Amino acid sequence: MxxxxxxxxxxxxxxxxxxxxxxxxxxxxxxxxxxxxxxxxxxxxxxxxxxxxxxxxxxxxxxxxxxxxxxxxxxxxxxxxxxxxxxxxxxDGHRVELIPGVAETLAELARRHALLLLTKGDTEEQERKVTASGLTRHF
Structure with a gap:
C-alpha cells in the first residue's frame, strides 16, 4: 500500500x-x-x-x-x-495542473500496490481536484 x-x-x-x-x-x-x-x-x-x-x-x-x-x-x-x-x-478546482510524469507513475505503481490518497485539505475541495485531475481511478 x-x-x-x-x-x-x-x-x-x-x-x-x-x-x-x-x-x-x-x-x-x-x-x-x-x-x-x-x-x-x-x-x-x-x-x-x-x-x-x-x-x-x-x-x-x-x-x-x-x-x-x-x-x-x-x-x-x-x-x-x-x-x-x-x-x-x-x-475553483475545475482545472488541475499535474506535475510531469504523475499519471504514468501512478499507473505503474497501481499495477503493484494499492494506492491511497490522504490529505488534510477541505474534503469537498480535494474531491473536486481529484476528479479534475483524471486520477480518480488510481485511488
Missing part, C-alpha cells in the same frame, strides 16, 4: 496560492507598510486560522479578509470583499 498527498505531490497547488499572495501584497502595500510587513501579518493570521479552521482555499480567502481588516483597522468593505472573492476563481 502506498499513500499519497495530492497538493504539490500530484499536481501544482502552492503556486496558485503564491500567485494570489503576490497580487494581494501588491494591493495592500503602501507607504510605511512594505510587502514583507503585509506578508508577516498574513502569515500570522494564516497560522492561527489553520489551527482553528484547517487548510484550504476557503480558509486562505478568510485569512486575506482578516488581514485587510487588521491592516486597515476596520471592517472589510463590500468592494474589498468582492476583490477577495474574485481570487476564489483561482481555486
Amino acid at each position: 502506498l499513500i499519497f498527498d495530492a497538493d504539490d505531490t500530484l499536481w501544482e497547488n502552492n503556486v496558485i496560492f503564491e500567485r494570489v499572495i503576490d497580487e494581494f501584497l501588491e494591493w495592500m502595500t503602501r507607504p510605511g507598510l512594505d510587502r514583507g510587513g503585509v506578508r508577516a501579518v498574513l502569515d500570522e493570521i494564516e497560522a492561527a486560522n489553520a489551527v482553528t479552521h484547517g487548510y484550504g482555499s476557503k480558509v486562505f480567502l478568510r485569512s486575506l479578509g482578516e488581514c485587510v481588516a487588521r491592516l486597515r483597522g476596520r471592517t472589510v468593505t463590500a468592494e474589498e470583499s468582492a476583490r477577495i472573492s474574485r481570487w476564489a476563481a483561482a481555486f
Whole structure:
C-alpha cells in the first residue's frame, strides 16, 4: 500500500496560492507598510486560522479578509470583499495542473500496490481536484 498527498505531490497547488499572495501584497502595500510587513501579518493570521479552521482555499480567502481588516483597522468593505472573492476563481478546482510524469507513475505503481490518497485539505475541495485531475481511478 502506498499513500499519497495530492497538493504539490500530484499536481501544482502552492503556486496558485503564491500567485494570489503576490497580487494581494501588491494591493495592500503602501507607504510605511512594505510587502514583507503585509506578508508577516498574513502569515500570522494564516497560522492561527489553520489551527482553528484547517487548510484550504476557503480558509486562505478568510485569512486575506482578516488581514485587510487588521491592516486597515476596520471592517472589510463590500468592494474589498468582492476583490477577495474574485481570487476564489483561482481555486475553483475545475482545472488541475499535474506535475510531469504523475499519471504514468501512478499507473505503474497501481499495477503493484494499492494506492491511497490522504490529505488534510477541505474534503469537498480535494474531491473536486481529484476528479479534475483524471486520477480518480488510481485511488
